[in-house]
Amino acid sequence: MALPDPWPAPTPLGPVKVTLTLPGSKSLTARYFMLGAFAAGPSRLRAPLYARDTRLMMNALRTLGVRIEEVPGSGSYGPDLVIFPRLASSDYDDAARVPLAGSGTIDCGLAGTVMRFVPFLAALTPGEWTFDGDPAARLRPMGPILDTLRALGVEIRGGENGMLPFTIIGQETIAGGPVTIDASGSSQFISAAMLAGAHFSKGLKLTHEGHKVPSADHIRMTSEALRGLGVRVDDSKTLTWAVSPGNIDAFDIEIEQDLSNAGPFLAAALATHGTVTIERWPAETTQVGDRWREYLPQLGATVTLVPRPRGGQDLVVTGGETITGADIADSSELAPTLAGLLALADSPSRLTGIAHLRGHETDRLQALVTEINRLGGNARELEDGIEIIPAPLHGGVWESYEDHRMATAGAVVGLAVPEVSVVDIATTSKTLPQFPELWDRVVATAAATNRGSAE
Template identity: 55%
Template sequence: MRYSERDALIPEVPVPSADPVLEATHSRATGGAPAAWTAPLATGPLSARLTLPGSKSLTNRELVLAALADGPSTLRRPLHSRDSALMIEGLRNLGVGIEEIPGDGEFGPDLRVTPGELHGSSIDGGLAGTVMRFLPIVAALALGPTSVDGDPYARKRPMATTIEALRGLGIEVSDDGRGTMPFTLHGTGEVAGGELAIDASASSQFVSGLLLAAPRFRNGLTLRHTGERLPSLPHIRMTIECLAARGVRVEEPEPGVWVVAPQPIRALDVQIEPDLSNAGPFLAAALLAGGTVTVGGWPTETTQVGDELLRILPRLGATVTRDGERVTIDGGVGVRGGAPVRAVDLDLAIGGELAPPIATLLAFADGTSRITGIGHLRGHETDRLAALATEIGRLGGEVVEFDDGLEIRPRPLHGGAWEAYADHRMATAGALAGLVVPEVTVDDIGCTAKTLPEFPELWDRLLDRDPHATRWESLPL
């Protein structure tokens, strides 16, 4: 049975929001039928420079911290996408003031966040893991019941750890024993905190959600991970550094244990870094089609997992150069005449969200490759391992799934329909495949609005090399 057929068995979840980004993506995520998008084909080596919108992971963490801070905060150059819009909507519903103010970024206004008295309400998580796993912990600090729901597939995403964590903190939760959304939590206006043990093997977001709110718990929090493998450790490091910037110290007495004392969260004026994971398909394009792609504003130091691209892509045959905050990927010359993509064995446990573009690249490699450490991707927006195997296979490739990864065996590829499963990273992976394979159609390119609403425009300009583009510029050949 296909994913779309399974999702169709679940009733639609209403989204009570007038936000245009939410409205534009909700019908797709709940079973609507968007028009198929034909991926543009590269006709020569690429030569482009780009600026990326703000990081989703940083934007949503900073929104939560600003909501719990001791005064108003300003987020400069934040991401404006479905995930960030859902976070803003949820925080506003809980009593937080968030307004748009003029800024100097290319992708939308800055945000002014004013903490308010928290009260129970409703949270629509959409397909946003940060929303569905961060905001219930914030809602535990509110007075009154809060209902939590999301898109149909979100009801299949792992949530039992959040629900059991809330109960472990003394919060009553009604979920009819499902351990998934929808559920209702009954906030009492404060959380005692103390010691808590959770199994965060399915997602590091369970840890981050608790750490973000822990300074507001009456007794702070001593959090212990009881599972075997903890995925996406850089995201936990990101959370800890965001807290540190606001004056909150997180102690780590041993691996898998975090201690946060009760303390104020300082208001802050913070600039959001560009989203480096969203750079993945664009940088991979230089390797696949040949030519050069440069990303501006790349931070010299960062906790974003997308920074791993600078170490991964050279293993696949790219040349990476850096000039201050500019990173350039050179893939050689010719659409198909440059050096082939090199086969590799990769452990992507710390950067699983990079797997879709990397797996797609490896479908064009000079031998068999393996990606390991990504079993947790089965619980993301879709089962990404099954989805990648299915969609690359649909184009004539061969991908074998195993418990925590994929084996990619290159075969001659042909055009065909690529299903996105309402998953932004699957949609961009389809665009990447279609860069050098004619007539690849992606069924739902609009789902990229989850983290990058501008993706279709930016992808077209990557290929057009339009010197008048506002966010893309030509580089001299």
């Protein structure tokens, strides 16, 4: 199917000034979907993310016998969800239970959380469950997930070269116990097993052997979510995570807005020398996106937390006169937005500790270097990151590679560089379907500000 014409990234004529609230966190929504499927009773997700990745997760859980109902909620971006877990015995009405088909196909799309988290539920669901996804999904590493399941005694067919497609032969119980894993390619390999570990007869003791584990914040997010639902997690030993067997409490939880997705909008403050406010920024969070408060001042921005009249706080970011280059390590999924900003900086920059981004929706390091240089920039790959040297940029086509974060990075560059066109901006629907509309809203405030100044 042919892609639509490239999206003209708008270049405002002045500083933006906007206040936003964003949809829920993809990472938290995915984890609580899985925990709801394993919980001891019905659970409620308030203000969850509605996007391609999370809809794929919902469909996958339904295929495996998890009932999910939409109910009216107070969120701005969609209804709440009630999750009825698939249990051998339960304390809720039998009519709520969905009969199992005994076999089925899980469409993973291009969602890492689906292709890596859901296989553990399938392994505990008797039947034959085939996992496949988009063509690009067949290039994403899955070997450690398959190796872990096999080490736990689960039969798997297919999965050649450690990738999709494959079929899991589900069973009633998994003994669990100690397992060694190489999770240097993705922290999701660890989180996936941890989310199911409490349902193994002996729990789970997972030990990493290999290079550095990336995105440690995401593992901490998993640990804290489990602890919050009554599961005992011991992560006191370096590179070892132990999950004790037991029940996962049912829950009623509001999902925080996605702080990683806040990044491109906050970047607009720096790229246009304006001000962007994100309402209700959490005081405490396990989201990696909270690091924007640390990173953006290094690039010359002023970052302030402002108390709200009725409690809570807003994050206010104001761009400086220029964007300052920086050396930033371990920026994880924030790296593409940072790279877009640093391509506009007045001094050299390095993003390191992100070698694992080669195994995401695309090889993000190669893609970022290619697209920055296509517009006249001076970027090069490092062993574990990229280096960007200041160079004047010009307009042109910015490829997205079916990667939502590549698409939004191109939009950030377009804020300061006229006539940048992003291929397949619709790929942002993976985690933020409203991106084009929200982006237009941000850019429109620059025109309004200029009119106000003229008057």
